[in-house]
Amino acid sequence: MPGPSIPPMLMLDLADNTLGNAIEITFPDASAWRNAITDIKVNDVSVKDKCKVENGKIIIEAGERITYCKTNMLKIHQLQKKRMMARH
Numbered sequence: 001m002p003g004p005s006i007p008p009m010l011m012l013d014l015a016d017n018t019l020g021n022a023i024e025i026t027f028p029d030a031s032a033w034r035n036a037i038t039d040i041k042v043n044d045v046s047v048k049d050k051c052k053v054e055n056g057k058i059i060i061e062a063g064e065r066i067t068y069c070k071t072n073m074l075k076i077h078q079l080q081k082k083r084m085m086a087r088h
Contacts, residue, residue: 007033007078022062025074029056039077 013024040048040058052059058076 007076010074010076020062023060025058025060026056027058031055033078036078037076039075041075041077043072044075 008027008030011026013026034053034055037048037053039046040051040053040060042060047060050061060074
């Protein structure tokens, strides 16, 4: 059985991208990759139970470990692979 597909390019939605709002990350939908996501971390703390993963997007609920005036690191884990994106 083949492994998960190559991770797609992740894009942060800059509209309403302020502290206190949900964070939406979009990507060209790749169902094999999306369905293989095992964890989502912000600053090395799992927020998977506070996220919605949908076709072409990941939504992190407002206030989930996103810190103002600092670079936040998002890690998406998937069956032995990671895709990382920094948020400023």
